Amino acid sequence: MKVLVPVKRVIDYNVKVRVKADGSGVDLANVKMSMNPFDEIAVEEAIRLKEKGIATEIVVVSIGVKQAQETLRTALAMGADRAILIEAAADVHTDIEPLAVAKLLAGVVKEEGPGLVLCGKQAIDNDMNATGQMLSALLGWSQATFASELAVSGDAATVTREVDGGLQTITVKMPAIVTVDLRLNEPRYASLPNIMKAKAKPLATKTPADYGVDVAPRLSVVKTVEPAGRKAGVKVSSIEELIAKLKDEAGVI
């Protein structure tokens, strides 16, 4: 079975995000970028499926600027077999919206014919949490979101989902889209010898036109603001006062 893993190049999770002066978005010039952590978990899961003999080939795909090549190389160094870059933007500040990404991925799926698509549940930059679900709708495939456990056997996948207040286990028919959550696995570091070998692995470059998809934005950003600073706390002089404040002012008890 072939597994397709979409990976997104996002601002590194360690970087302190700064809003551009005009409020049109986040400043990405000369900022460290990395693979979306949830996508890294998806790549790791695909590699584990291959190590178990369930997956036979892992194809990673990234949609965005040319520099997303580095993200694909990281996935190849971890253990993916081949990569597809769909160059859909020239400016690092251009974010391709989930619907366009899902349409492009649907095109890749039709071309590649994977038995499973493993995606991160969301990207940590815009937190849309939409691409996997949209892809499932476009293809008419089963979907299982927020996976914290995954077992594939025959033409079905058993997925444990992290839902509000607990876990839910479902079985879906293959082919399927599974979006992965934080606790599914702990991704490996690509070994140094594999990083050196990754450059020799195939990386195909495509454009949205190859799939007949218009990536023009449907949404417009009204404004972007930094989160409000935390207000100073207050000191209380007695437990009675604390309880009174929790009851009357905070309304939590």
Place this chain on the structure above:
Amino acid sequence: MIRDAEILGGLVETVRRFVRERLVPAEALVEETNAIPPAIIDEMRALGLFGLSIPEAYGGLGLTMEEEVMVALELGYTSAAFRSVIGTNNGIGSQGIIVDGTEAQKAHWLPRMASGEVIGSFALTEPDVGSDAGSVRTTARREGDHYILNGTKRYITNAPVADVFTLMARTGEAGPGGVTAFLVAADSPGLSLGPPDRKMGQRGTKTCDVILRECRVPADAVIGGVEGQGFKTAMKVLNRGRLHIAAVCVGQAQRLCDEAVGFARSRVQFGKPIAEHQLVQAMLADCATETYAGLCMVTDAARRFDAGERIVQQAASCKLFCSEMAGRVADRALQVHGGAGYMQDYPVEHFYRDVRLFRLYEGTSQIQQIIIAREMCAQR
């Protein structure tokens, strides 16, 4: 020389992430237990860190000196004990075989050193032989197709975990010309280990004596197969290692800068962070400037090495400056911390003790000065 900037970028980034996500958080544990968790050593093995400088033909990464320096800068950012685990396989424990070994010796040891399956170690120092490295007293006498070794080797890094030693012993006349380099397997009959050394710092590193009593090794254990070349081999090994150590010192200095800045920005005295007090700023500025000077030196020397230049003097200058510089930076970084810096709750306390070793091993600062002056005055 950087062969492929994109590949090296990925490599350095991975090492940086590994250091910051896995090693830095384990520093306190290593300090407390005086041991590196085996799980971390396994991760280092899986990552391929044992084979950085071993040629690709023998399963290593075959990094150029400049590339190796960039990786060493990252590894130097955490407790030196972690670097020490892979230090001998990438340096003194493997270089003797790489530079002077026979094809059979390379094929036998290097692939397993690159994978980390085998740990190599370097045994030159003795109870009475330190800076005067040519006066080795350990003896090796030929008996048929074997050599019989007798003597004691001191402060041998990674000896407690080593599988093979690059060991210097006397086969001929007095002086450097009578020294031969042997590859002595740790399970050779007659080889035993002393108790672990109790050191000032670099807790978690393993050192001890290696004792040879009528220790039998096969005749083909002579590196390169020729007697009397041992001193030259040892000097070649130490020459390359100097740039690696210098880069580690710069990494340590960089970490100390970051620790000092982090503390200075959060510690408030006289109503403002101490980072806003000029006398503290002076200490921070001196730390950063000297660290940068060390970085420039070691990068330049590594490029020259890769270009095939003779860099004996530059390598000694790098080792001298960077090790002494790391000591000064550690001293200032501790001073910035005030009384807190003297407490084991802050990393700066053990870094201060750790960096002291860099001025001593693989050639003291004074030996580096002698090498530099000798090179300066030599007629060429």
